[in-house]
Amino acid sequence: MRKRNGVIFxxxxxxxxCLTGCGATSAEELYSLPKARAADxxxxxxxxGILDEGYNYLAPVSGSNQEPVQRADLDGDGTDEILVFLxxxxxxxxxxxxxxxxxxxxxxxxxxxxxGNAFGSVEYxxxxxxxxxEVLVTxxxxxxxxxxxxxxxxxxxxxxxxxxxxxxRYALLDLNGDKLQDICLLTDHGDAGADITCCCVRGGIxxxxxxxxxxxxxxxxxxxxxxxxxxxxxxxxxxxTDTGSxxxxxxxxxxLLTSITPEKEIASDAPGGPxxxxxxxxxxxxxxxxxxxxxxxxxxxxxxxxxxxxxxRARTLGAADESWYxxxxxxxxxxxxxxxxxxxxxMREIRFLDNEKNLLMELYLLEGSDRRSDAESGGYMILxxxxxxxxxxxxxxxxxxxxxxxxxxxxxxGSAPEE
Numbered sequence: 001m002r003k004r005n006g007v008i009f010x011x012x013x014x015x016x017x018c019l020t021g022c023g024a025t026s027a028e029e030l031y032s033l034p035k036a037r038a039a040d041x042x043x044x045x046x047x048x049g050i051l052d053e054g055y056n057y058l059a060p061v062s063g064s065n066q067e068p069v070q071r072a073d074l075d076g077d078g079t080d081e082i083l084v085f086l087x088x089x090x091x092x093x094x095x096x097x098x099x100x101x102x103x104x105x106x107x108x109x110x111x112x113x114x115x116g117n118a119f120g121s122v123e124y125x126x127x128x129x130x131x132x133x134e135v136l137v138t139x140x141x142x143x144x145x146x147x148x149x150x151x152x153x154x155x156x157x158x159x160x161x162x163x164x165x166x167x168x169r170y171a172l173l174d175l176n177g178d179k180l181q182d183i184c185l186l187t188d189h190g191d192a193g194a195d196i197t198c199c200c201v202r203g204g205i206x207x208x209x210x211x212x213x214x215x216x217x218x219x220x221x222x223x224x225x226x227x228x229x230x231x232x233x234x235x236x237x238x239x240x241t242d243t244g245s246x247x248x249x250x251x252x253x254x255x256l257l258t259s260i261t262p263e264k265e266i267a268s269d270a271p272g273g274p275x276x277x278x279x280x281x282x283x284x285x286x287x288x289x290x291x292x293x294x295x296x297x298x299x300x301x302x303x304x305x306x307x308x309x310x311x312x313r314a315r316t317l318g319a320a321d322e323s324w325y326x327x328x329x330x331x332x333x334x335x336x337x338x339x340x341x342x343x344x345x346x347m348r349e350i351r352f353l354d355n356e357k358n359l360l361m362e363l364y365l366l367e368g369s370d371r372r373s374d375a376e377s378g379g380y381m382i383l384x385x386x387x388x389x390x391x392x393x394x395x396x397x398x399x400x401x402x403x404x405x406x407x408x409x410x411x412x413x414g415s416a417p418e419e
Contacts, residue, residue, distance in 0.1 A: 039104040043082065046099060046106045050084065058087040058094065060137075063121030072124045074098070074154035076131030081154065082106065083135070085119050094119060094139055098154055110159045115148040116141045125172060125181050127201045128153075134162065134201065136183070141166065149185060151201065162201050168194065171223040175252060176200065177233045184235065188217035196250065198235070198257050209257035213248060215239045226274065226283035229303035229311070234260065234283065236274060244268030251306050262308045270299055271322045277301055277314055277412070278327060284313050292340045295320050296350070296365070317350065322414035324384040324391055328352070329410055331401035332360055346371060354400070361399040361407075366390040383411050 047069065051057075057068035071080040082099040094114040099106045116139025124133040132155070138147040149170055151162040168188040172181040175198055187195040194213040200206040213220070215237075222238040228251070237248045245268050249260040262285065266274065270286030277284045284301035287310065291297050298317050302310035317338055318325025328336050335355035343349040346368035352360040363383075366375055371390045375382055380392035381404075391411075399407060 039101060039106075042104055043099070043101075043106050046108075047084065050086065050097060050108075054089050055086040055095075056089050058085055058119055060085060060119040060122050063123060065122045065124070070122070072133050072135070073131075074124075074133050074135065075156070076126075076133075081109070083122075085122070092117065096135075096137065098159075100157070109157045110154060112137075112150070112152055112159055112161075114139045114150060120147055123172070127181050127183075128203045129180050130203070136170070136172075138167075138170070146188075151183065153203065160204070162205060163199055165197065167197075168217040169220075169223075173223070173225040173235060175225065175233055175235065177227070177231070184223060186213065186217050186220070186223075190216055194220075196257065198252075200255075207255040209252070209255055211250060211257040211259060213237060215246075215248075221245070222273075226276070227281055228305055229282050230305045232306040234304075234306075236283075238273055241268065245270075245273055247273065249308075253306070260304075260306065260308045262304055263310055264302070267299070271297070271320055272414075277316055277325070279412075285310065291320070292338075296340060298338055299325075318412075319389075319414070323386055323389075324411070324413050326363070327410045327412070329402050329406070336360065346374065358400075360401070362393065362397060364392045364394075366392060383408070384413050 059068040060066050068085050070083045072083065073079060074081045079101070084097040084099065086095050086097060087093070094116055096112040096114065097108055098110045098112070100109045114137060118140040120138035120140050123136045125136065126132060127134045132153065134151055134153050137150045140146060141148050146168050147166070149167045150164045153160045153162060163183065165185060166187060167185040169186050171184045173184050174180065175182040175184070183199040183201060185197040187197070189195065193215060194217050195210060196213055197208065197210045199208045219239045220237055221240050223235070225233055225235050228234050232251050235250045239246045239248065247266050249262070250257055251260055252258070264287055267286040267289045270289050274283045274285045276282060282303060285304050286299050287302050288300040289297055296317065297320050298315065301314045301316065303313045304310050315328040315336070316325045317328065332352065332354065337353045337355070339351045339353065341349050341351070343364065346366060348365040350363040350365060354360055364380060367389050372385070375390050375392050379395060381395040382390055382392045384391040393407070402410070
């Protein structure tokens, strides 16, 4: 009987520990819970007081931060400030209240007044490298001027407005290669194009420069930056046209935003557009694209400097869906030919030939429900596999001028989901 009572006691003790969370909660955490609850209760009281003064919560409608009450360490002191996004219930004016806590008691430290009738988005970014967060807020103004953009910082209890300007969209980019984000604003003028304004913010505006984009903002599908072969940072605007993608390029010449015109037209039908295909950290630019059957493309890539001069960099053979590509080795020379043919049902053969039609290497593209078993039974080495296809080669075959290890280095996979 005593033994049975002991077992029951142990079971009750285990249940108690599980219910109370003692197995995962430290003593420090337990002692901090009442303190955390006190701070939260005080915050709720302060928020209720703000609403009682005639304000309503108005959450941002886009982006990743869509809560009406948000936390962020704005001044880099290790403690979060509270940001409250509000609209005056009478006048309809927008504002952001910033609350700070002192010994678990929250109080209003600053108010940022915003133009517009709705918050679009809010983003936090350490643009100065000091550990604090600058705040970037957009507000909807009208259909014609879709956003009022405001960037501000919060230091020692006060607001510093860094930039306030109407715009149609913006992007954060590293414009000068210092590993910190800068602001790129676009202001639409319809068929007349768009204004570009780029700003470097390091606790204040270090420089600001403007230029003009040749298309309307609505045609811009992507804004990104990269590095040219001479180390210059380039801003790339990808635009949707009737024939595919078109591109406009800008660099900073000193602190002057300058347009670059490549000496050859960038191919409009290259999936993914300019990118770093060989892993050297610089952008390569597609100049010529040859489509074999719509699914496999051969692309010639060039490097570019800040004057638009192009130099040959690489040739690739790859999938039109960007799932894989193979860089043709320099050892094969510039006259390498590529042929595709049906080897058997569900398998295509990709043959690389020199200018005398001698075989340099073969790859196999396997499709269909039996592709994996076909690859395994055929003794192929799988280079790439996803839910629709396998790219493989004969593990026993020899490739002219390159080893199997080098083939793996020349073979790259893209963004398609693997099995």
